[in-house]
Amino acid sequence: MTTSKPPLKAGFLLLPLPGFSLLALGGFVDKLRFSADEEDHSQQRYCRWQLVGLEAGAVNGSSGVPVEVEALTAPEGFAGYDYLVIFGSRTTQSALAMAPAYQALLRQGARRGLTLVAVDNASFLLAQCGLLKGYQVVVHWRHLAEYKNAFPGSRIRERDLYCIDGKRATCAGGCATIDLAVELLARHSGRELALKGLADMLVDESRGSHHALRSLNEAPGQSRLVGRAIALMRQNLAKTLSIEQLSLQLGVSRRQLDRLFVDNLGHSARQHWYKMRMQHCHWRLLNSTYPIGLLGLEIGIHDSSYLSKQFKRYFGITPQLLRSQARQQDYRNEVIGEALLTPDMSGE
Known part of the structure; x- marks a missing residue:
């Protein structure tokens, strides 16, 4: 397989506390990985990606599994990116609260012509930063009513898995990131490269944005x-x-x-x-x-x-x-978790 088009380049921005979805991240990354070269050696030839955050270090997913990220500095860090994919945290309130910390970075990325992609609750972050005004938006069905109340007048596509609207893309999350990745690859590098590896992922076919979940x-x-x-x-x-x-x-x-x-x-x-x-x-x-x-x-x-x-x-x-x-139970679980992770220094 050969392609004369430049590789698709994406930065994956992982939002911390209380964590992004590993399913959404893994689906997106693996679709790029299978399309990235000819022999499936995970070489970043036709697709390139980088896991980034505001600071370098480990970012915990919603399941507690840590993922190492590099620091993203603007504007230098945007060099060569086609897409900046933001993976939302587990709660919408945390995504909204992060707006002051991420607003300058995201707006600068938009000014430099990057396509901003919001996965799951990251749509709340982009909207709070004023970066989804006038754009069509897809929101996870659990947060549809909340999004409507938080951002009245939004152009929401209620039944869709994802939506690509110019320089903005939004995705409901979960394994729908695979379908979104396929569509982005098809537009950037052609359908053949986009569909490559779906069988290896045990995916029958890519679903269109209007796919209705039975x-x-x-x-x-x-x-x-x-x-x-x-x-x-x-x-x-x-x-x-x-x-x-x-x-x-x-x-x-x-x-x-x-x-x-x-x-x-x-x-x-x-x-x-x-x-x-x-x-x-x-x-x-x-x-x-x-x-x-x-x-x-x-x-x-x-x-x-x-x-x-x-x-x-x-x-x-x-x-x-x-x-x-529920809060009392969360506190008890947190205390027990810390105790299990803390070594016993009292001696035998």
């Missing part, structure tokens, strides 16, 4: 119409749509939709939507520090007192107590 909206034996309804429910968690309005969008009657939900899931469409909202609130309580009032806005409940009552009714515990218990 695992997200469908279950074995579940009606396709129920899957479409669940997808609409997820996209409209923060809205006060009625089941009648939802049925109208699906082209069925309220009674028919309820009958399908009972047949497939054992409960009505309204009960399922309520369950989705409560579970979303539960997840956000454990993975953010936002007050209950703001979390209520993400699921269409504007009265925090009412939300607390509904939450306790569903889970048997108040939001405040759930969060308090």
Whole structure:
């Protein structure tokens, strides 16, 4: 395989605390690695990459596994880069809080013509730095409602795995980074090089940006119409749509939709939507520090007192107590972890 085009060059900027996803990073890096040379010796011939951070040293992933990075200094460090790929941290709040530290670096990269690529929660960082204004954005489905509230008026492509819009690209994360890497390689170096190595990665084929995840909206034996309804429910968690309005969008009657939900899931469409909202609130309580009032806005409940009552009714515990218990458990785990890593100096 030969190519007359210059190699694709990318810097992978890993955000620290509480860590980036190893799955997202590994998928992206390995796709470049398989396309990087002809004999799969991991030589950076047709693709070149560098793992970077604000400082040199180890950056821990969300699983605690450390990855060594080199220091990225602007503008010298941008020399030769086509893409700066930012891998988001585990929580959106930490990504937002990092804006002051990363804003100058990212804006300088944009001025130098780099394509800025945000993976997972890194879209929050770019948006907070003012670098996604006017661009189409893809956000992980778990953080869709939060992104809409944080950046109203954004042009969000709600069902997509990734989006390339001029000098900006965003990706929902996970193994979708493989699909994004394939598309970037195809545009930069041609389709043949882009598809190289997919079989070695045990990937049947690259998915387009509009690929719909069956695992997200469908279950074995579940009606396709129920899957479409669940997808609409997820996209409209923060809205006060009625089941009648939802049925109208699906082209069925309220009674028919309820009958399908009972047949497939054992409960009505309204009960399922309520369950989705409560579970979303539960997840956000454990993975953010936002007050209950703001979390209520993400699921269409504007009265925090009412939300607390509904939450306790569903889970048997108040939001405040759930969060308090989770923090106490995190603290205990941290203390135990430090004890295990600290050598016993007391002697035999």
